[in-house]
Amino acid sequence: MKYGNELKVGIAVVLSIIVFIVGVRYFQDLPIFSGTLELYTTFENADGLIVGNPVQINGVRVGRVNEVRLRPETRNVLVRFQVDRDLQIPEGSTTRVSGLSALSSVSVVINLADARRSAVSAGDTLTSDQTDVLGNLVDQAPRLVHRADSLFGSATTTLNTAEQLLARPESDLRQTLVAIGTTARTVDQLLRTEQQRLASTLESVDTLATSLADFSTTNQDSLSLAVQRLNRSLTQLERNLTALEQTTTTLDAILQKVNQGEGTLGLLVNDPGLYHRLDSTTTQLNRLLVDFQQNPKRYLKDLKLVEVF
Amino acid sequence: MIQIEHLYKSFDGKPVLRDVSLEIRDGETLAIIGRSGSGKSVLMKHVIGLLTPTSGRVQVDGTDINEIPYRRLREVRRQFGVLFQGGALFDSMNAFENIAFPLRTFTDMEEAAIRDEVYECLRLVELPDVGPKRTAELSGGMQKRVALARAIALRPRYIIYDEPTSGLDPETSNAIDDLIRALTDEMNVTSIVVTHDMHSVLSIADRAALLHRGHLHWVGTIDELHASDDEVLCAFVKANEYQIGVPQRV
Amino acid sequence: MASLSLTLTKPLRNVGLYVLLMVKAFASLGEFRLYRKNLFKQMVRVGIDSIPIVALAAAFSGAVTTVQTAYQLVSPFIPKRIIGSIVAPSLILELGAVVTGFILAGRIGARFAAELGTMRVTEQIDALEAMGLNSIGYLIVPRVLAGVVMFPVLYVVACFVGITGGIGVAHFGGYLEAGEFVAGAREFFQPFDPVFGLIKSVVFGFAITSISCYKGYYTGGGAEGVGRATTDAAVLSCVYILVADLLLAIVLL
Ligand SMILES: Nc1ncnc2c1ncn2[C@@H]1O[C@H](COP(=O)(O)OP(=O)(O)OP(=O)(O)O)[C@@H](O)[C@H]1O
Ligand SMILES: [Mg+2]
Numbered sequence: 001m002k003y004g005n006e007l008k009v010g011i012a013v014v015l016s017i018i019v020f021i022v023g024v025r026y027f028q029d030l031p032i033f034s035g036t037l038e039l040y041t042t043f044e045n046a047d048g049l050i051v052g053n054p055v056q057i058n059g060v061r062v063g064r065v066n067e068v069r070l071r072p073e074t075r076n077v078l079v080r081f082q083v084d085r086d087l088q089i090p091e092g093s094t095t096r097v098s099g100l101s102a103l104s105s106v107s108v109v110i111n112l113a114d115a116r117r118s119a120v121s122a123g124d125t126l127t128s129d130q131t132d133v134l135g136n137l138v139d140q141a142p143r144l145v146h147r148a149d150s151l152f153g154s155a156t157t158t159l160n161t162a163e164q165l166l167a168r169p170e171s172d173l174r175q176t177l178v179a180i181g182t183t184a185r186t187v188d189q190l191l192r193t194e195q196q197r198l199a200s201t202l203e204s205v206d207t208l209a210t211s212l213a214d215f216s217t218t219n220q221d222s223l224s225l226a227v228q229r230l231n232r233s234l235t236q237l238e239r240n241l242t243a244l245e246q247t248t249t250t251l252d253a254i255l256q257k258v259n260q261g262e263g264t265l266g267l268l269v270n271d272p273g274l275y276h277r278l279d280s281t282t283t284q285l286n287r288l289l290v291d292f293q294q295n296p297k298r299y300l301k302d303l304k305l306v307e308v309f
Numbered sequence: 310m311i312q313i314e315h316l317y318k319s320f321d322g323k324p325v326l327r328d329v330s331l332e333i334r335d336g337e338t339l340a341i342i343g344r345s346g347s348g349k350s351v352l353m354k355h356v357i358g359l360l361t362p363t364s365g366r367v368q369v370d371g372t373d374i375n376e377i378p379y380r381r382l383r384e385v386r387r388q389f390g391v392l393f394q395g396g397a398l399f400d401s402m403n404a405f406e407n408i409a410f411p412l413r414t415f416t417d418m419e420e421a422a423i424r425d426e427v428y429e430c431l432r433l434v435e436l437p438d439v440g441p442k443r444t445a446e447l448s449g450g451m452q453k454r455v456a457l458a459r460a461i462a463l464r465p466r467y468i469i470y471d472e473p474t475s476g477l478d479p480e481t482s483n484a485i486d487d488l489i490r491a492l493t494d495e496m497n498v499t500s501i502v503v504t505h506d507m508h509s510v511l512s513i514a515d516r517a518a519l520l521h522r523g524h525l526h527w528v529g530t531i532d533e534l535h536a537s538d539d540e541v542l543c544a545f546v547k548a549n550e551y552q553i554g555v556p557q558r559v
Numbered sequence: 560m561a562s563l564s565l566t567l568t569k570p571l572r573n574v575g576l577y578v579l580l581m582v583k584a585f586a587s588l589g590e591f592r593l594y595r596k597n598l599f600k601q602m603v604r605v606g607i608d609s610i611p612i613v614a615l616a617a618a619f620s621g622a623v624t625t626v627q628t629a630y631q632l633v634s635p636f637i638p639k640r641i642i643g644s645i646v647a648p649s650l651i652l653e654l655g656a657v658v659t660g661f662i663l664a665g666r667i668g669a670r671f672a673a674e675l676g677t678m679r680v681t682e683q684i685d686a687l688e689a690m691g692l693n694s695i696g697y698l699i700v701p702r703v704l705a706g707v708v709m710f711p712v713l714y715v716v717a718c719f720v721g722i723t724g725g726i727g728v729a730h731f732g733g734y735l736e737a738g739e740f741v742a743g744a745r746e747f748f749q750p751f752d753p754v755f756g757l758i759k760s761v762v763f764g765f766a767i768t769s770i771s772c773y774k775g776y777y778t779g780g781g782a783e784g785v786g787r788a789t790t791d792a793a794v795l796s797c798v799y800i801l802v803a804d805l806l807l808a809i810v811l812l
Binding site for chain 2 (some may be wrong): 688
């Protein structure tokens with residue numbers, strides 16, 4: 001009891017030192033009792049990586065970034081980071097920066113190499129396998145444009161075939177095919193307008209991507225908005241292209257049938273709901289065409305009726 | 310031996326002591342008398358360096374206490390026992406601890422020995438059983454006596470009493486006077502007694518010094534005091550006589 | 560004329576007196592034997608006895624900061640864990656030390672000034688000195704040391720309880736999950752932050768205790784003087800906490 005005060009103070013001081021150290025390690029996301037391993041990597045572009053950012057493997061946090069230093073002499077960024085000591089990182093593992101600093105935390109992602117290779121030791125440098133996040137996004141645009149281009153090419157080919165077909169005077173189903181010609185022109189027109197829309201969409205994607213790339217990473221709100229809009233545009237473009245692809249495929253099928261000398265197509269192509277009903281109609285059409293080849297007279301009578309209608 | 314030479318002291322330009330020169334010889338008991346506010350307490354604080362003179366010197370055993378480093382000054386002070394006018398008991402301690410404090414701080418005495426010493430001191434001031442009482446639980450007179458016990462606990466060479474008997478009943482006053490005289494006689498203590506109680510002066514002092522408006526007006530032995538026809542001194546003594554009757558040298 | 564120059568030089572003289580007192584206190588640091596017993600007594604009073612009130616204040620600070628941050632962050636673009644990223648550093652950098660500082664200014668600053676002031680006006684300080692004791696070493700050193708040592712302890716308590724309070728209210732108030740809070744706190748955690756907080760708490764501990772000891776030690780004018788010293792100590796401590804807070808932020812951040 002004589003040293004009661006000393007004891008109280010001692011306990012308080014020791015406890016607070018423990019809480020402090022454990023607390024700091026806890027918030028540093030360090031294992032509280034085991035050690036860490038310090039490694040290096042270099043990036044051409046650190047993408048807003050800062051001290052304290054997580055280091056992840058397969059999306060699991062395993063360490064943190066300790067230092068991000070620009071090295072003007074080599075024009076790259078040296079990143080010092082630590083990972084849990086128990087972790088066996090095989091030699092040849094690569095790193096990359098992941099995430100968009102404007103939106104969320106950037107992290108260093110380690111892609112583990114073959115586990116049979118010996119583990120790296122403290123102070124080693126991992127090579128980076130860098131893919132630019134923003135670049136990725138911007139890269140998508142040209143790819144889509146290219147895809148759209150080839151799509152339009154194939155559509156044009158299809159229509160050309162149709163035209164050639166229609167030009168043949170000896171065709172049995174001349175009348176029907178005249179109707180197809182009209183339809184094809186409509187499709188062509190449709191594609192043209194669609195092409196314009198796509199072009200403008202792609203243009204806006206391009207602008208957005210450029211402005212995004214130019215943007216400093218500070219203005220988080222507007223940047224996140226921009227990226228969201230870009231994403232929406234890309235999604236919409238994708239949808240457009242998918243629809244277009246479907247249309248073209250269907251058209252191909254029709255023209256193929258037409259090529260084989262089948263003439264009820266006029267019925268179908270005049271239908272304004274073509275785009276949506278084509279699939280089921282095609283099945284019907286197949287059955288119809290088989291029957292038509294067997295009893296053409298019966299169907300020609302029907303066809304007249306339809307034309308009057 | 311304490312020598313006060315041409316001591317001037319003023320607070321914020323207001324003079325309190327003016328050219329006070331006084332010598333206190335070893336083994337004697339000097340009474341400093343004077344009316345309230347005449348500067349007695351201020352003078353006494355200069356002797357232990359609690360106040361620094363505006364000019365002049367205070368020497369204890371030949372060393373000017375205002376010239377020496379603080380460490381040395383403290384050593385000089387350790388030869389003194391001081392009873393302050395208000396007692397100045399540490400209110401964070403009880404009576405026992407107050408008296409034990411200098412013993413614990415400055416000696417290597419065993420706790421048992423300290424106990425004995427404290428109770429001896431308490432017996433001397435006629436308060437054998439106030440030990441466990443806190444300062445606030447003691448009456449003014451009791452506080453003063455506990456403070457006196459504390460002042461003498463270390464058996465100092467010099468003792469300064471600032472009004473040791475004021476506020477005490479005549480019987481206790483006499484007991485305190487006896488105690489002061491006994492300490493002086495037995496241990497060859499040099500004492501400075503600040504008081505305006507002529508009864509005390511006549512019973513314990515060898516010499517008396519009268520402070521009047523900051524000046525040292527009169528110094529002399531008790532016999533000279535009786536014979537003196539100094540106006541201020543006579544007025545002071547007369548006032549006392551009127552109060553307590555004709556004082557007699559015991 | 561004389562009084563004018565007196566009013567002009569008074570603040571400077573006070574600063575000088577304060578600095579001199581601290582120099583004397585530092586010079587007495589070596590006399591450990593003199594203040595050892597007092598030191599631990601003061602440490603218990605400054606540190607241990609203040610833990611409940613500091614913890615209470617810190618818990619509320621953490622909880623309130625969390626709720627208000629949650630209230631302000633309504634944008635769907637900002638992930639909820641950012642609340643943790645804001646609350647934890649606020650506590651570690653600022654609130655932990657400043658809230659503790661204000662509590663100690665009231666609790667300890669006033670108390671020290673009143674204690675020493677009373678000792679001064681009742682001549683207890685003179686009595687200590689007259690015994691040949693170094694009153695500064697005996698009275699002021701243990702108090703200031705207790706502040707410097709125990710304030711960081713209280714700071715750690717405040718941060719711990721404050722963050723726990725924040726997490727608690729986040730979880731039970733349905734604002735965000737504890738895990739999210741911690742993830743957010745970790746994301747922007749700088750190891751220097753708690754070190755800065757510790758430095759702050761040492762400075763605050765010194766400021767509060769030294770100012771209030773200075774005010775108490777040089778009290779004059781009886782009970783009224785003690786009262787004045789007490790309020791002065793509490794108010795000045797708070798003011799200098801804010802001043803020191805700003806200065807440290809400018810110098811160290
Ligand atoms: N610290 C101080 N600051 C300013 N003035 C002071 C101080 N101490 C004493 N004085 C003044 O000095 C004068 C003498 O005071 P002192 O206490 O020595 O009187 P005294 O002779 O002891 O009176 P009493 O018998 O009532 O104790 C008083 O007028 C007082 O106002
Ligand atoms: Mg007096």
